[in-house]
Amino acid sequence: MSLGDLQRRLLTAVMTGRPVPELSAAGQRVYANNVRCQLLAALRDTYEKCAAWLGDDVFHVHARAYIEAHGSTSWSLDHYGSDFPDYLARAFPERLELSELAWLEWALRTAFSGRNASGLALEELHVRDWDGVQFSFVPTLMYRQLHTNAPALWAGIATGQGIHTRPSDSATDNGHGVRVWRHELTPRFVSMTRAEHACLDLLVAGATFGEVCEWLSSTAREKDVASAAGSLLRAWATDGLITGVRETG
Amino acid sequence: MQPTIPPPFQGYGLGLRVPHYAEFLARQQPVDFVEVISENFMVEGGRPLDTLARIRDRYDVALHGVSMNLGSDDGVDLDYLRRLRALADTIEPLWLSDHVSWTGVGGINSHDLLPLPYTVEALDVLARNVLDAQDALGRALVLENPSTYLSFSDNTMDEPGFLRALCERTGCFLLLDVNNIFVSATNHGLDTEAWIERLPLDRVRQIHLAGHSQGVDMLVDTHDAPVPETVWDLYRRFLPRLGEVAVMIERDDHIPPLPELLSELDRARQPAIVATP
Numbered sequence: 001m002s003l004g005d006l007q008r009r010l011l012t013a014v015m016t017g018r019p020v021p022e023l024s025a026a027g028q029r030v031y032a033n034n035v036r037c038q039l040l041a042a043l044r045d046t047y048e049k050c051a052a053w054l055g056d057d058v059f060h061v062h063a064r065a066y067i068e069a070h071g072s073t074s075w076s077l078d079h080y081g082s083d084f085p086d087y088l089a090r091a092f093p094e095r096l097e098l099s100e101l102a103w104l105e106w107a108l109r110t111a112f113s114g115r116n117a118s119g120l121a122l123e124e125l126h127v128r129d130w131d132g133v134q135f136s137f138v139p140t141l142m143y144r145q146l147h148t149n150a151p152a153l154w155a156g157i158a159t160g161q162g163i164h165t166r167p168s169d170s171a172t173d174n175g176h177g178v179r180v181w182r183h184e185l186t187p188r189f190v191s192m193t194r195a196e197h198a199c200l201d202l203l204v205a206g207a208t209f210g211e212v213c214e215w216l217s218s219t220a221r222e223k224d225v226a227s228a229a230g231s232l233l234r235a236w237a238t239d240g241l242i243t244g245v246r247e248t249g
Numbered sequence: 250m251q252p253t254i255p256p257p258f259q260g261y262g263l264g265l266r267v268p269h270y271a272e273f274l275a276r277q278q279p280v281d282f283v284e285v286i287s288e289n290f291m292v293e294g295g296r297p298l299d300t301l302a303r304i305r306d307r308y309d310v311a312l313h314g315v316s317m318n319l320g321s322d323d324g325v326d327l328d329y330l331r332r333l334r335a336l337a338d339t340i341e342p343l344w345l346s347d348h349v350s351w352t353g354v355g356g357i358n359s360h361d362l363l364p365l366p367y368t369v370e371a372l373d374v375l376a377r378n379v380l381d382a383q384d385a386l387g388r389a390l391v392l393e394n395p396s397t398y399l400s401f402s403d404n405t406m407d408e409p410g411f412l413r414a415l416c417e418r419t420g421c422f423l424l425l426d427v428n429n430i431f432v433s434a435t436n437h438g439l440d441t442e443a444w445i446e447r448l449p450l451d452r453v454r455q456i457h458l459a460g461h462s463q464g465v466d467m468l469v470d471t472h473d474a475p476v477p478e479t480v481w482d483l484y485r486r487f488l489p490r491l492g493e494v495a496v497m498i499e500r501d502d503h504i505p506p507l508p509e510l511l512s513e514l515d516r517a518r519q520p521a522i523v524a525t526p
Contacts, residue, residue, distance in 0.1 A: 003370050004322035006401075007354040007363075014359055026466035027399025027436075034361040034469075042360075071357040075316040075329045076288050080360075116294035139293075185296045 015071060039067045042077040046109050047084060049157045050102050062091055078113070082106065100150035104189060107142045107180040111187040114140035119183070119240025122233070131210030132249035135203050137241050143179035143192060143200055151178050151191055183240045190239070195219065199232055208248055209233075252383040255344035255391065255422065255454060257493035258282065258309070261514050264499040265304065269507050274303055279511060282309035282343060284497055288316050290340075291332040305340050311455065311495065312342040313424075316358065319378045319392070320351035320365045330385040337386065343495065344454060346391040346424045349375070349412065366401035367411040376418040383419065391454045393424035396432040396461070396470035408433070409447035416452045423449070425494075426457040427487065428480045429470060436467040445487055453491050458484060458517060459499040473502035476513055488520045 001009075010028070013020045014035050019028040043063045044051055051059040066087050072080045085106060089099035117138045127133050156163030177192040179200070192200075198219075199212045209229070217225045236242050260281025265273060272278065283304065290301045290312075304310065314333065318326065337345055350362040365371045383389055394412060406414065412423060425448070434441045458481075460474030476484075476498065488494075498513050 002322075003366070003368075003374055004354065006366065007322050007351060010363060011354050011357060011359060014361070014363070015357070023401070024399040027397075030398040030464060030467065030469055031359075031361055031363060035359045038360045072353075072360060073356055073358065075318070075326060075352075075358060076291070077360055078288075078292070111295075113292035113295040113297050116298075182295060185299055 016068075036064075036067065038077065039072065039080060040064070042080045043067075043084060046078075046081050047102055047105050049105055049154050050084075050088070050098060052157050053101060053153065054098065062088070065091075078109070097148035097150050097153055100146050100148050101153055103144065104150055104154055104178060104180065108187040108189065110142065111140040111180055111182040114182060117243045120237065120242050120244070122237040125237065125242065125245055127245055127247065129247055129249045131208060131213075132247050133209045134206060134246045134248060135209070135236075135242050136244040136246070137200075137204065137236075138181050138243055140182040140187070141179065141200075141241060142181070143177060143197065145177040145197060146175065149175060151175075151189055154189075181239065181241055188239070195228065196232055196235075250384075250387070252387055252389045252420070254389050254420075257454060258343050258495045259493040260309070260495050261518050262309075262311070262495060262497045263510055263514060264313075264497060264501070266501065266504055268504050269510075270300055270304075272507050273308070274300070277307060278507070280308065280514065282311060282495060282497075284311040284313045284346075284499075287312040287314040287333055287336065287345070291329075291336055301340065310340055310342050311497075312337060312340065312345050314345065314347040315362070316352055316360070317347040317382060318352045318358070319347060319382060320349065320363075320371065320375045321354050321378070322351075322374055323354050323356070325378050325381045325385070327385065330382055334386050337388065344391045344422070345386060345388055346393060346455065348393045348395050349415065350395045362395045364395065364397040364399060364401075365411075367404040367406040367408060368401075369405060372406070372411060372414055372418070376415060379415065379419040379421055383421070389420050389422060391422040391424045393426050393457065394429050394433075396426075396429040396436075396468075398436060398467055398469070400437055407439075407444075407447070409444055413447065413449045416449050421452075422454045423452045424455040424457060425453045425487070425491075426459070426499075427484050428457065428459040428461055428476070428499075431480050431483055432461050432468045432470050441483055442486075445490070450490050451492065453494055455495045455497065456484070456488075456491075457497055457499045458513075471502060472499055475505075475509075476516075481516070484517070485520050 009020050013028050014031040017032045019025045040063055066084055085099045085102035088102050092098045119138060153163055175191050176194040177197050178189050179192045180189045202212050213225055213229050216228050262280045262282035265283040265285050290297050348362050353359055430441055430444060458476045459472045460476055462469050462471040496517050498510055
């Protein structure tokens with residue numbers, strides 16, 4: 001048997017726990033156990049809040065099922081588990097908070113060691129023509145719509161306070177979504193309104209600040225546009241999200 | 250271009266793990282070097298690289314990898330090697346080390362150090378990969394003997410002979426893990442004295458000392474316990490035969506308070522009394 005064939009057979013054996021007959025079964029059990037423990041530890045580390053929310057035993061069962069279906073394709077264990085939020089969405093269709101909590105944990109993990117970039121303060125944004133300006137954001141920025149109060153759940157688990165899951169507060173728009181980024185060395189998240197979500201979508205796609213204001217005026221009362229746009233800009237600058245400006249005019 | 254040869258380094262160090270970062274940064278600890286897991290720092294930015302840079306300001310650092318996958322029939326992963334080289338060029342480590350093993354094939358990574366048969370074909374594959382890696386990294390590698398839990402009936406060499414041939418063909422150096430020697434020798438019924446006699450001792454740059462556990466059927470290299478007397482005894486016998494080497498305590502699980510590890514390291518500094526219970 002060639003080395004390649006041997007390695008493919010042995011790898012399958014240690015990943016599945018079904019040993020190659022001509023090799024020591026006891027030895028293969030040690031390797032299979034090592035592999036399982038490593039991948040389980042990686043999932044537990046990344047999805048610590050999910051494990052706390054689900055309970056250790058239930059988390060273990062689903063982590064095992066995920067491992068059965070998903071081999072690691074990266075040299076880094078930090079990359080393992082990127083599909084776990086989707087797995088939880090399929091496994092618990094009635095408990096949306098689980099996949100959203102998992103997404104938040106994955107985003108925070110990704111931001112933790114993402115590319116460095118310095119955010120500009122508001123007074124560092126030297127712009128002559130605000131209508132024509134485009135923004136660039138820190139590379140660790142991730143955001144999405146949510147259907148549950150997963151960010152509050154995350155915080156409640158982190159502080160050890162009891163908290164109940166509930167749908168996001170869409171009536172007041174405060175809990176429409178969440179954005180995650182890293183400020184200096186610390187990953188952070190805040191809740192995001194529907195308007196902020198839409199504005200970020202536009203700016204990330206290359207729209208100018210003037211186009212964002214136009215969109216706001218189509219949804220807000222005319223007199224609110226300047227105030228709404230200014231508030232968003234201040235929040236992004238304060239959070240260190242804006243890394244650069246480019247005037248297109 | 251010939252890879253850079255890591256100069257010998259005589260000293261005593263610890264495997265640096267997260268629970269001890271703050272103490273290593275708060276004050277100078279009594280170690281000559283630390284070893285960190287390369288992959289934990291092969292990231293784009295953030296706290297890991299910031300921490301490592303501050304550690305490097307105070308200590309010599311060895312970069313120890315677990316995913317170079319040098320024994321794989323897949324060949325080397327050039328993206329992995331580019332990232333490692335960038336880290337090494339920044340950190341300027343004592344050396345880059347990894348294992349005489351493979352971790353995956355066909356694009357799937359087990360994240361465990363899987364055993365190689367000691368055959369001519371496996372040596373050809375491993376030597377080619379080591380040469381490719383050294384070329385990409387610009388540095389000669391330091392490679393560790395693994396703990397193994399199975400052996401192959403078609404072996405045509407023993408482990409020391411395999412390691413000797415690897416050094417001759419690639420110019421690589423060795424990281425002698427004394428615990429791994431004990432674990433593998435016990436699991437496979439080998440004579441440790443004969444094992445060490447056949448090794449090219451002039452190629453050894455570093456020593457790992459660690460603990461293991463008794464598994465259901467065999468010893469398992471768990472790094473979760475103090476260095477046991479059996480491993481201290483081997484260390485005491487082997488050390489006088491080596492030249493300048495860096496000696497290190499390696500603990501990855503059940504990590505104790507730092508003073509406990511420093512106390513173990515003190516024992517490593519005194520090989521004459523190292524076997525005294």
